[in-house]
Amino acid sequence: MSNEQITLTAGTAEATLHPANGGRLTGLRIAGTELLRQGERYGCFPMVPWCGRTRDGRFRDGATVHQLPLNSPPHAIHGTARNAPWATARVTPTEAVLTYDLSEPWPYPGRVTQVVTLAEDSLTLAMAVETYGSSFPAQIGWHPWFHRSLDGSEVSLDFAPAWQEERGEDHLPTGNRVEPRPGPWDDCFGMPEGVDVTLTWPGRLALTVASRERWVVVYDEQEEAVCVEPQTGPPNGLNTLPRLVTPLEPLEATTTWTWRPA
Structure with a gap:
């Protein structure tokens, strides 16, 4: 694996990227404080061409069923990128x-472009998936690992979702929407x-x-x-709510992280 590191700076903010390690954001330091968990598997990685678990690693595109490697048995998880x-x-x-x-x-040729932009008080991650040929279903997402504690200060989460996807024993949504649970x-x-x-x-x-997208996974079991x-x-x-990448319309998504003193 190449050790090439890219460092972006804006004011007291510093972001570090490791292209060879999955296009991963490996660090985000604000006034010298690192916000992301360190380690080869952590930081913040792009999830593409699918997000989270795909049931049994199988998805259908028209009449064709594709099998993905089961990298989180019995499912395929977090894409290939x-x-x-x-x-x-x-x-x-x-x-x-x-x-x-x-x-x-992944059974379809295409290109993913990720743009990382740092400002003094924000970081923007933008991604696009384009096809080299036929249309195909895909997903885009990001998986950041934020430190639970900064210098002894424990994080709290504040959000107001309209619903929670009921989670089955296989950790996948059952298709039912329920009131958000603690x-x-x-x-x-x-x-x-x-x-x-x-x-x-x-x-x-x-x-x-923040993002214009409608879906967010929250994981705080560590x-x-x-x-x-x-x-x-x-x-x-990929199976329940496919978004198509077509020659005329790439799949695009953006998320922006904005910070301030608390």
């Missing part, structure tokens, strides 16, 4: 553009006006994860970190 090297297309002091060409085990969570929530989740470390920092994952559809969405 997080385990692959990305290419660096362009870098400025505050922006990086990375690309990834879809390939086996955590701990490894659950998908619907926010039809757009994702809007604020993480607050009292006395330290408040960070809002002691070290919490995850707030905006995405273009629910888990198993």
Whole structure:
């Protein structure tokens, strides 16, 4: 794996990217404080061309059923891009553009472009999936691992979802929408006006994860970190809520993280 690191800076904010490690954001430091859990599997990775779990690793496109590797048995999880090297297309002091060409085990050729833009008080992640040929279903999302504690200040989550996807024993949505339930969570929530989740470390920092997308997965079952994952559809969405990438219309999504003192 290449050790190429890209560092963006804006004011007291610093973002670090590792293209060879799945196009991953490996660090986000605000005034010297690291917000993301460190480690090869952590930081914030792009979920593409699907998000979360795909049931039994199988999805249907018309009459064709495709089988994906079961990297989280009995399911396939989080796409292929997080385990692959990305290419660096362009870098400025505050922006990086990375690309990834879809390939086996994904059955369709295409290209993913990710643009990371840093400002003094925000970070914007934008992604687009384009096809080289036929149309295909896909999803886009991001999986950040935020530290649960910053210098002893424990994070709290504030969000008001319209519903929670009922989770079955297989960790996939059952298809029923229920009233939001208290955590701990490894659950998908619907926010039809757009994702809007604020993480607050009292006395330290408040960070809002926002997106025009309607779906967010919240995972807080680990002691070290919490995850707030905006995405273009629910888990198993390749089967239940497919979004098509066509030659005329790529699949695009954006999330912006904005911070302020708490």
